[in-house]
Amino acid sequence: MSDFTSNFWALYVAGITLVSILACLVLLVVTGKMSPSTAADNTTGHVWDGDLREMNNPLPRWWSYMFVFTIVFSLIYLVLYPGLGAVQGTLGWSSAKLHADEVAKGNAETAPIYAKFTTMTPEELSKDPKAMAIGERLYSNNCAQCHASDARGNKGFPNLTDGDWLHGGTPDKIKETIVGGRIGNMPPMAAAVGSPEDVKGVAQYVLSLSGSPHDAALAEKGKEKFVVCAACHGVDGKGMQAVGSANLTDNIWLHGFGEKTIIDMINNGKVNVMPAQASKLTEAQIHVVTGYIWGMSNK
Numbered sequence: 001m002s003d004f005t006s007n008f009w010a011l012y013v014a015g016i017t018l019v020s021i022l023a024c025l026v027l028l029v030v031t032g033k034m035s036p037s038t039a040a041d042n043t044t045g046h047v048w049d050g051d052l053r054e055m056n057n058p059l060p061r062w063w064s065y066m067f068v069f070t071i072v073f074s075l076i077y078l079v080l081y082p083g084l085g086a087v088q089g090t091l092g093w094s095s096a097k098l099h100a101d102e103v104a105k106g107n108a109e110t111a112p113i114y115a116k117f118t119t120m121t122p123e124e125l126s127k128d129p130k131a132m133a134i135g136e137r138l139y140s141n142n143c144a145q146c147h148a149s150d151a152r153g154n155k156g157f158p159n160l161t162d163g164d165w166l167h168g169g170t171p172d173k174i175k176e177t178i179v180g181g182r183i184g185n186m187p188p189m190a191a192a193v194g195s196p197e198d199v200k201g202v203a204q205y206v207l208s209l210s211g212s213p214h215d216a217a218l219a220e221k222g223k224e225k226f227v228v229c230a231a232c233h234g235v236d237g238k239g240m241q242a243v244g245s246a247n248l249t250d251n252i253w254l255h256g257f258g259e260k261t262i263i264d265m266i267n268n269g270k271v272n273v274m275p276a277q278a279s280k281l282t283e284a285q286i287h288v289v290t291g292y293i294w295g296m297s298n299k
């Protein structure tokens with residue numbers, strides 16, 4: 001309850017909570033005091049099924065006490081636990097803390113299992129069936145939602161099994177990617193290239209780099225303009241792992257194939273983010289998953 005953007009909402013929620021509890025109490029007292037509009041024989045005048053008459057008897061005492069008890073219970077609860085706007089509660093309990101404690105407990109319990117793995121290199125890990133079984137689990141829980149369950153990726157999410165790397169495929173580079181995340185950033189390039197015709201030419205030249213079907217005359221013209229791309233993709237178009245630029249010669253297309261896709265890429269650029277995992281996984285877990293990923297592309 002500490003995520004409110006302004007104090008107003010915390011007070012608003014706390015106010016509604018307290019007023020509701022108070023209203024329950026008032027309801028009990030007022031209805032207890034009200035004199036019922038009943039006939040002399042203590043019936044309300046409601047009749048069902050011919051002769052079933054509704055009486056107007058007071059609530060049983062135990063029922064009223066229960067009602068009061070729920071009100072007292074909720075007030076004590078709100079003192080002890082978070083629930084009243086931004087008030088933390090005197091016990092200091094929070095779901096986030098509970099989660100963090102359980103994760104810490106789980107990590108402490110599994111530490112002995114990982115102890116052996118941290119002394120092994122990722123290459124060695126990739127040949128250890130037990131480490132790979134754990135690596136696969138870690139992968140399914142933390143990576144599969146983006147890189148697909150078979151790690152072959154998807155549009156925008158790189159295939160991790162094909163030996164084609166934006167940021168490098170050595171164990172060190174893979175670990176660096178997992179720990180700190182990566183941002184693939186290609187700025188919009190249309191202005192630097194020139195007219196839409198020039199952009200089309202560069203796109204045709206890019207297609208020619210991988211031996212894909214292309215218009216040779218247009219590609220020849222586009223080649224001159226490719227100098228503005230060479231800064232990141234290299235003069236030969238093979239990409240530079242230091243900037244995470246794609247290899248344009250290998251016929252592997254992270255963002256899709258074809259002239260239209262490449263033109264879109266040149267016109268709009270692309271920011272593609274791999275989130276850092278250091279805060280989610282322990283060092284030992286990252287070590288094991290690094291071995292798992294390295295092993296997938298080095299079978």
Ligand code: HEC
Nearest residue numbers: 142143146158165166167168177182183184244272273274
């Ligand atoms: C929210 C989606 C997402 C999650 C979760 C995710 N990744 Fe990624 N990952 C990406 C994207 C997007 C890229 C491409 C970044 C770029 O274009 O530069 C990437 C890139 C990578 C790369 C670099 C690939 C290359 O060609 O250099 C590796 C290795 C990798 N991820 C491993 C993992 C592992 C291991 C996990 C789980 C611990 C994981 N990723 C979780 C989205 C994700």
Ligand code: HEC
Nearest residue numbers: 184185186189229232244245246252253254255256265272
């Ligand atoms: C400032 C660096 C930079 C420049 C300049 C640049 N790019 Fe890129 N380009 C990148 C990066 C980084 C990626 C990878 C994006 C990602 O991580 O998803 C990329 C990706 C691409 C892709 C997608 C490849 C695929 O596998 O889907 C194409 C196509 C492309 N660039 C073409 C070009 C062309 C053509 C030019 C010149 C007009 C150009 N780029 C200029 C950095 C650059």
